Amino acid sequence: MADRPVILQIKQVVKSFGNVHAVNGVNLNIYEGEFFALLGPSGCGKTTLLRMLAGFEFPSEGSIKIDGKETRDIPPNQRPVNMVFQSYAVFPHMNVFDNVAYGLKVAKTPREEVKERVQDALALVKLDGYELRKPDQLSGGQRQRVALARALVKRPRVLLLDEPLSALDAKLREAMQLELVKLQKAVGITFLIVTHDQEEALSMADRIAVMENGVVRQVAPPGELYESPNCRFVADFIGRMNLFAGIVEGHEDWGGLNVKTELLGKLTIPHSERVSSKLHLAVRPEKLRISSEILPSSYFSFPGEVDAVVYHGSESHVYLKTDAGPFLCATLTNLSRISVRPKKGDRLWIGWAPEDTLVLSE
Amino acid sequence: MSVRSKNLIGPLDYTRRTWMRLVLLGTFVFLYAPIVTLVAFSFNDSRRNIVWRGFTFKYYEKAWNNSSLVEAFTNSLTIAFLSTLISVVLGTMTAILLWRFRFPGKAGYEGAMSLPIVIPEICMGVAMLAFFSRIGWPSGLPWPLNLGAITISHISFSFPFVTVVVRARLASFNRELEEAAKDLGAGEWQAFKDILIPHMRPGLIAGTLLAFTLSLDDFVITFFTSGPDTITFPIKIYSMIRFSVTPEVNAASAVLIAITLVMTTFALWFQSRSGDHGGVAHG
Numbered sequence: 284m285a286d287r288p289v290i291l292q293i294k295q296v297v298k299s300f301g302n303v304h305a306v307n308g309v310n311l312n313i314y315e316g317e318f319f320a321l322l323g324p325s326g327c328g329k330t331t332l333l334r335m336l337a338g339f340e341f342p343s344e345g346s347i348k349i350d351g352k353e354t355r356d357i358p359p360n361q362r363p364v365n366m367v368f369q370s371y372a373v374f375p376h377m378n379v380f381d382n383v384a385y386g387l388k389v390a391k392t393p394r395e396e397v398k399e400r401v402q403d404a405l406a407l408v409k410l411d412g413y414e415l416r417k418p419d420q421l422s423g424g425q426r427q428r429v430a431l432a433r434a435l436v437k438r439p440r441v442l443l444l445d446e447p448l449s450a451l452d453a454k455l456r457e458a459m460q461l462e463l464v465k466l467q468k469a470v471g472i473t474f475l476i477v478t479h480d481q482e483e484a485l486s487m488a489d490r491i492a493v494m495e496n497g498v499v500r501q502v503a504p505p506g507e508l509y510e511s512p513n514c515r516f517v518a519d520f521i522g523r524m525n526l527f528a529g530i531v532e533g534h535e536d537w538g539g540l541n542v543k544t545e546l547l548g549k550l551t552i553p554h555s556e557r558v559s560s561k562l563h564l565a566v567r568p569e570k571l572r573i574s575s576e577i578l579p580s581s582y583f584s585f586p587g588e589v590d591a592v593v594y595h596g597s598e599s600h601v602y603l604k605t606d607a608g609p610f611l612c613a614t615l616t617n618l619s620r621i622s623v624r625p626k627k628g629d630r631l632w633i634g635w636a637p638e639d640t641l642v643l644s645e
Numbered sequence: 646m647s648v649r650s651k652n653l654i655g656p657l658d659y660t661r662r663t664w665m666r667l668v669l670l671g672t673f674v675f676l677y678a679p680i681v682t683l684v685a686f687s688f689n690d691s692r693r694n695i696v697w698r699g700f701t702f703k704y705y706e707k708a709w710n711n712s713s714l715v716e717a718f719t720n721s722l723t724i725a726f727l728s729t730l731i732s733v734v735l736g737t738m739t740a741i742l743l744w745r746f747r748f749p750g751k752a753g754y755e756g757a758m759s760l761p762i763v764i765p766e767i768c769m770g771v772a773m774l775a776f777f778s779r780i781g782w783p784s785g786l787p788w789p790l791n792l793g794a795i796t797i798s799h800i801s802f803s804f805p806f807v808t809v810v811v812r813a814r815l816a817s818f819n820r821e822l823e824e825a826a827k828d829l830g831a832g833e834w835q836a837f838k839d840i841l842i843p844h845m846r847p848g849l850i851a852g853t854l855l856a857f858t859l860s861l862d863d864f865v866i867t868f869f870t871s872g873p874d875t876i877t878f879p880i881k882i883y884s885m886i887r888f889s890v891t892p893e894v895n896a897a898s899a900v901l902i903a904i905t906l907v908m909t910t911f912a913l914w915f916q917s918r919s920g921d922h923g924g925v926a927h928g
Contacts, residue, residue: 339824359827372825376843386829437829
């Protein structure tokens with residue numbers, strides 16, 4: 284990505300509403316042609332940041348450059364970005380054609396060109412033949428396509444999408460995720476999506492910025508974000524995670540880290556970086572192994588029993604209580620129809636490979 | 646199931662219950678009998694309004710030839726037209742101001758603005774009279790300038806109604822629609838024209854109707870602000886019935902009712918037509 288030109292440069296951006304800093308010093312570079320996601324819980328400032336890019340809010344401090352041009356004094360109607368709104372904001376009194384054509388008509392585009400470009404945009408979102416429909420005759424998914432076509436027809440430098448899939452049902456959402464990615468690759472426009480749904484971000488984006496309380500905690504491709512989160516918040520927010528607090532006791536010459544945990548005793552973890560004394564250890568549920576027999580000696584393993592099993596169809600979540608105290612969650616894939624799943628009260632060995640342990644600072 | 650299946654009436658099928666139909670009928674009689682009587686007796690071939698003596702159009706003719714009645718009618722329409730026009734513009738602007746902006750003293754402003762709705766008309770009339778005489782509003786101006794005082798007082802009590810109606814409509818507006826228009830390149834005015842006005846249309850029509858009828862049939866406030874050369878239709882009718890209730894008065898009133906009916910029908914038709922354009926989607 285880094286070899287491509289920067290299209291959006293966000294530098295030290297702060298947005299305050301009274302005493303509240305909705306966005307508190309964000310730095311981001313977004314590259315041309317990228318599918319970028321801003322991910323975070325509600326109230327983390329991601330939507331405020333998006334609205335600043337669109338020009339509906341103004342940064343209290345810092346600068347936003349689009350294509351190298353400072354945007355501070357550019358009103359929303361003159362920015363080379365377009366937005367797909369959370370409510371889609373399809374104009375209810377216009378038909379599909381007029382909705383998509385609106386931006387072009389405002390720009391006084393010749394009638395012939397308008398017609399051609401609207402047709403192309405509608406074909407792109409597979410809505411050809413719907414030109415004369417009114418928005419109230421469309422389904423939620425179709426309305427969203429109208430909103431997409433309406434923004435794309437303007438050929439923006441960056442397309443901003445504000446929680447575009449949150450109003451769709453689960454099946455349609457999954458289909459749209461795939462379609463949005465295909466669409467983005469086809470048109471080659473930079474997409475910037477805001478979402479609170481980590482699955483959405485992981486499955487669509489080339490890179491993700493995780494935000495918390497107005498601050499970007501980590502920017503990374505999906506795989507890296509999931510497997511190597513850089514802090515406790517990101518680890519906990521993305522996917523499921525078993526977390527325990529620990530104190531560093533010392534470093535081994537070969538790159539091991541001796542950590543004393545409160546309940547699981549002393550563990551030696553392969554980790555070459557020096558870390559502060561207080562930290563969190565984390566392990567993903569699907570990396571846990573549970574077995575009625577003793578686990579290989581290279582594993583960290585603890586005796587315990589099954590507290591609850593929650594069936595999710597393709598997988599089951601097994602909640603375990605170790606004899607030492609802490610609760611752990613393991614994910615088992617239901618590989619076979621008749622596989623025997625553990626039951627509440629079963630005595631088991633619970634463990635994981637040391638290299639699957641994540642070391643997180645506070 | 647077995648007992649009820651014979652006579653199943655859904656919870657919202659009120660009109661299928663006999664007693665409900667009777668209540669409905671009674672209500673309609675109560676509401677419309679006086680109006681029907683009024684219109685019917687305008688065709689009565691008698692000096693008095695009590696006994697039916699046969700059908701005639703002569704009182705319509707008489708009313709039409711009564712130049713002072715026609716003049717009053719023209720005055721009323723002129724005042725109603727001007728005051729509606731200004732009330733709708735002013736009321737809509739006020740509604741947008743109250744809906745969009747926050748400013749110190751907004752609650753007080755809102756209360757003060759809706760005062761003309763709740764204040765007794767007689768107080769308003771006296772206040773208007775006192776006001777116009779205090780500032781020395783000139784009398785004896787040529788038509789239509791002589792209607793100025795009445796028009797101004799009509800605007801002052803009808804624009805709050807427009808504001809209330811339009812503001813209620815604005816409450817259902819999705820702000821993202823306006824932002825979307827701006828995002829697509831529209832300026833402030835263009836977004837207002839293309840997006841906000843179409844959304845407000847039903848409210849604007851309702852407000853226009855309201856302002857027009859309020860002005861057309863206002864008696865109390867007009868009475869205090871009119872002079873001998875600025876008689877309006879309601880005041881003229883009032884002065885006519887002080888002598889006797891002739892079918893001429895009925896005829897004049899029937900014309901007024903007809904105008905109101907035509908206007909309402911037109912407005913409803915227009916509203917349902919614009920509803921096809923998406924107004925319905927907003928509910």
